[in-house]
Amino acid sequence: MNVVNSDIAIIGAGASGIIASIIAARELKKYNKNYNIILLEKNKRVGKKILITGNGKCNISNTNISPKFYYSTELERAEYALSKFN
Ligand SMILES: Cc1cc2nc3c(=O)[nH]c(=O)nc-3n(C[C@H](O)[C@H](O)[C@H](O)COP(=O)(O)OP(=O)(O)OC[C@H]3O[C@@H](n4cnc5c(N)ncnc54)[C@H](O)[C@@H]3O)c2cc1C
Incomplete structure (x- = not known):
């Protein structure tokens, strides 16, 4: 040790x-x-978990962002969250 x-x-x-x-x-x-x-x-x-966030792009705010990249049965939640960012 x-x-x-x-x-x-x-x-x-x-x-x-x-x-x-x-x-x-x-x-x-x-x-x-x-x-x-x-x-x-x-x-x-x-930072291992960071690698899987944002659909493998490490952050919610990458340039090629779309709800279709998220795995969820409730994609409207992703749409709502993403709509809050320009
Ligand atoms: C599939 C998935 C997708 C995600 N997508 C997004 C996204 O797009 N945008 C977003 O903002 N967030 C996203 N998140 C959430 C984000 O990843 C977490 O909120 C963030 O990683 C939490 O960080 P943390 O440091 O609090 O915890 P963690 O990332 O869990 O870090 C805790 C660390 O402590 C270590 N640890 C624990 N116990 C010990 C110990 N006794 N000794 C030494 N080390 C220890 C662990 O190994 C770990 O590395 C996602 C999460 C998942 C699972």
């Missing part, structure tokens, strides 16, 4: 953990705090 010293440990490198790590690093830098932040992930790679 590896032992790593850190000041802040964020568990889970999904979208939330990745963003939390970035924001924590940015905010601490503003105050010249030289803290070590470690992001721990049990999977072999970080």
Whole structure:
């Protein structure tokens, strides 16, 4: 087992953990705090679930977006959500 010293440990490198790590690093830098932040992930790679979102395009807001790309028995829900973005 590896032992790593850190000041802040964020568990889970999904979208939330990745963003939390970035924001924590940015905010601490503003105050010249030289803290070590470690992001721990049990999977072999970080952000794995992000890869399957947006129909494999990683985000709801990709350029080629259409409700027909979503797997659902209620596509009107996707249509409604997508209609809220220009
Ligand atoms: C099929 C599908 C399509 C989706 N499409 C979209 C979309 O188009 N747009 C959109 O905005 N959202 C979409 N989502 C939702 C989006 O993927 C999730 O809301 C988002 O990934 C949640 O992020 P999270 O960091 O909260 O959780 P997760 O992504 O679940 O991340 C948690 C991480 O913590 C890790 N973890 C858990 N326990 C431990 C532990 N003890 N030690 C170390 N690591 C641990 C897990 O392995 C995981 O990597 C979709 C989800 C799915 C399943």
